[in-house]
Amino acid sequence: MLGIDLTSVKIFFDNCPNFIKCLWNARTRDFPRRVLWFAITRKHSGRHSAAWLEMTTHSRVKKHTGRVQKAPADKFAERRAELGEAALTTLATLGYARTSLREIAQNSEFSHGVLHYYFSDKVDLIVCSVKQYKARCVTRYDHAVDTATTYDELMEGFLQSLGDTLQGEGHVHRLWYDLRSQALFEAAFHDDVVQIDKSLEDMIWRIMSRFAELSGQDPGLPPSACYALFDGLFLQALLKHLSGDTKAIADMQADVRQSIERLFAAPAKATPAPRKRRA
Structure with a gap:
């Protein structure tokens, strides 16, 4: 009805940080609407949500793996x-x-x-x-x-x-x-x-x-x-x-x-x- 790309919602939720998932589990009322808004804006922005999430996730992983931590x-x-x-x-x-x-x-x-x-x-x-x-x-x-x-x-x-x-x-x-x-x-x-x-x-x-x-x-x-x-x-x-x-x-x-x-x-x-x- 809202023209929501449910695949984008799933991809976002799978890749979002753990603290966001905690907000979901805490039953924050406004949170589901924010996730849906994210999916809609990503769809209408001309960029595919999956590609955007893949890019940001890759950047985050690359940033952290660049830190050489001593054993x-x-x-x-x-x-x-x-x-x-x-x-x-x-x-x-x-x-x-x-x-x-x-x-x-x-x-x-x-x-x-x-x-x-x-x-x-x-x-x-x-x-x-x-x-x-x-x-x-x-x-x-x-x-x-x-x-x-x-x-x-x-x-x-x-x-x-x-x-x-x-x-x-x-x-x-x-x-x-x-x-x-x-x-x-x-x-x-x-x-x-x-x-x-x-x-x-x-x-x-x-x-x-x-x-x-x-x-x-x-x-x-x-x-x-x-x-x-x-x-x-x-x-x-x-x-x-x-x-x-x-x-x-x-x-x-x-x-x-x-x-x-x-x-x-x-x-x-x-x-x-x-x-x-x-x-």
Whole structure:
């Protein structure tokens, strides 16, 4: 009678938001007339109601699907990373034996309950913190390798990075050596310590490989031996530095320089050609 396209009414109702359906279920008297008015106006506007609804529905779906929402697992991992970073200072100050989740909570803005929710125990937290720090440390040395174009540049960049690390972050490296020592006694540390240690060995080998390229000589040692050499020099310097030895950093840099020169002789510098005398 009213010239209503009932198909349009059905399409509208099927595609309308849930809150509109709730209004229908709430028996709002004026609502049916509004739906009928919508169907009539859509019919007489020269556009097919089904096509219009399909277009608007597609736009709404496209808009929402364009939002990339992080999965709960990603958010959980991000939160763990934040807490691990925040706890790093306390862990590095107190060490493994004197640290508990409650102690870390007392020295940070996070509650004991929050830490216990994201970490099963202090072993879990310490491993998370050290892993993150060592990952950053590796990229620092990679930058020295990537930017050096000559043997001397690589030498100075490597020595500078070692000195800066020992000077500014010695307490954090102390935590790493503490963790590595605990792995000799606690099986819970084994896998993570081996993984971190391997990443450091790979880092040293990338540096040695670059020295080999720039000097044209082979180091003559396997990756594990190169890592043991420079890690030992760094640990020795760390012990001296934390004991108040003001020459520890300079002595370490001198020892590292001498070791590299034993492995790779510096390429001979081209001597300038003598000037010709005028007749």
